Amino acid sequence: MAAPYACDPAASRGRRVREEESAFRSCFQRDRDRIIHATAFRRLKHKTQVFVEHEGDVYRTRLTHSIEVAQVARTIAGALGLNGELTEAVALAHDLGHTPFGHTGEDALDALMAPYGGFDHNAQTLRIVTSLERHYAAFDGLNLTWETLEGIAKHNGPVTGELPYALATYSAEHDLELATHASAEAQVAALSDDIAYTNHDLHDGLRAGLFTDADLEALPLLAPAYARVDADWPGLDPRRRRHEALRHVFGEMVGDVIETSQALLSDSGAETAADIRNLGRPVIRFSDSYWRDLQTIRAFLFRQMYRAPQVMDERARVTQVIDALFPHYMAHPSDLPDRWSAGTQGSTETARARLVADYIAGMTDRFALQEHQRLIGPLPAGLKPGPHT
Known part of the structure; x- marks a missing residue:
């Protein structure tokens, strides 16, 4: 039985772009399903948790971590009478914005983006699900419900003070009430x-x-x-x-x-x-x-x-990869795929930097290593690109 403070899909604040509701799935279940089918979710299988992806087949990746988080979250939500589908949606989405090489990659990209508003993986997750996933005819992003977006934005607590770029940009157009706590479901995640x-x-x-x-x-x-x-x-x-x-x-x-x-x-x-x-x-x-x-x-x-x-040595090596790729793409935007390089034409330096950050953040570990080898030259000792992208 649902607790009175559980989020009710029938009372959802809805989606930014109105859609017909499914006859078979609640709005939160659809959110969860869209996240699972997102390109960014599939990429998590080749993104670092602690160890770089090629170091061993049995270490956790961002994908296996996200699945384990969702399993724990479902258990807790069920015991507390909360909405399991919303809880699972937030849990599965929470790491979509991570760069290659985990927090090391994020730290490197944040330093490089300091003159342009910085980089934050949680804010990047919101950017992915509201803009960068581009598959649907009627909208950019996944058009998730307000409750799921809120949970993604502030599951770690209220976001106050100077907001990360992606959160500030989106919140100016669609208020997620960042100064309050999130739902109990998001807190469980x-x-x-x-x-x-x-x-x-x-x-x-x-x-x-x-x-x-x-x-x-x-x-x-x-x-x-x-x-x-x-x-x-x-x-x-x-x-x-x-x-x-x-x-x-x-x-x-x-x-x-x-x-x-x-x-x-x-x-x-x-x-x-x-x-x-x-x-x-x-x-x-x-x-x-x-x-x-x-x-x-x-x-x-x-x-x-x-x-x-050995982990610190690896952090230093993969930081060199990010530190080399970012200025290369800034100076040579034509080396980006056509869809991305088109967005740099006539853009300001800040807009170009944000686009380059979006592109690098979306890379898997192995693709970042391959791009470094292709565009810049040999990788730092101890790194290898893997067999395919």
């Missing part, structure tokens, strides 16, 4: 992102040899999980032991968010989705004690994984 990446980065870091099971056994939440597995399954194969311990922590994270959020929602007095937006505080959270323990785990991951010497 945001917390599910935290749960998913914490869990899978522990898995991937172990697989990459950046730390050991013994290292994890010294951390809060993980120590009792390993002890429980040892008590229930003494002498278990190390890989199964690891999986069981991390699976237990994964389930605990989901359970803590559900239990904490149920209490917050009950105490909020919210009777509508609008009440959730106007509370002035989030209603989907970890408990304080669990959050403190997670911060210890994240600090460990930052030291041992995100700033590991």
Whole structure:
């Protein structure tokens, strides 16, 4: 049964371009389906999560990460009586705006775009779903509902102060009420992102040899999980032991968010989705004690994984790729595909920079490497372009 503060598709604020409703799918389900069929969503399978795409077939990519976020989000939304289709739509879309090479690529592109308004992957996601996906006859973008666009724009909380370029541009024409919190569904998507990446980065870091099971056994939440597995399954194969311990922590994270959020929602007095937006505080959270323990785990991951010497070396190499491609396209826009180079004709420098940023941001890891090799020359040592685009 839906909670009174859940987003109701029948009460949606609708789409910017009016369309006939489907006889078989709710408006939020159509949003989710359009996101899954988007070109930008398919590209996520060759975009970095932490490790560059060619480094191993079993490490997470942006696509597998997004699917895992959606799975967690559906579970939490269902337990809280929220709209699962809207929650899943926001979860699946949340990383569409990521550049090649993950946050490293974003940092490089943001620095290059500093004179032109900067670059932000979350704002870029909104730009993709409202403009850059161009397949439909009646509109640019995916023409998603207001609720899904709102969730994409501010699932991490209100957006105030100086807005990222893409958010400022779109919001001036279609108000997403950026100063308020998003729906409970979008808040679930945001917390599910935290749960998913914490869990899978522990898995991937172990697989990459950046730390050991013994290292994890010294951390809060993980120590009792390993002890429980040892008590229930003494002498278990190390890989199964690891999986069981991390699976237990994964389930605990989901359970803590559900239990904490149920209490917050009950105490909020919210009777509508609008009440959730106007509370002035989030209603989907970890408990304080669990959050403190997670911060210890994240600090460990930052030291041992995100700033590991081999990862930092890779960050430096892929930054060189972005740093070379951007000025090349700015100076030689004819090297862009025809559809893109046409947009640079007669444009201002800022407009050309924004177009070049859109193009580079849409690249997969392997395509960025191939373009560097084709247009500029040999890649930095240790990088390889992959077999195809």
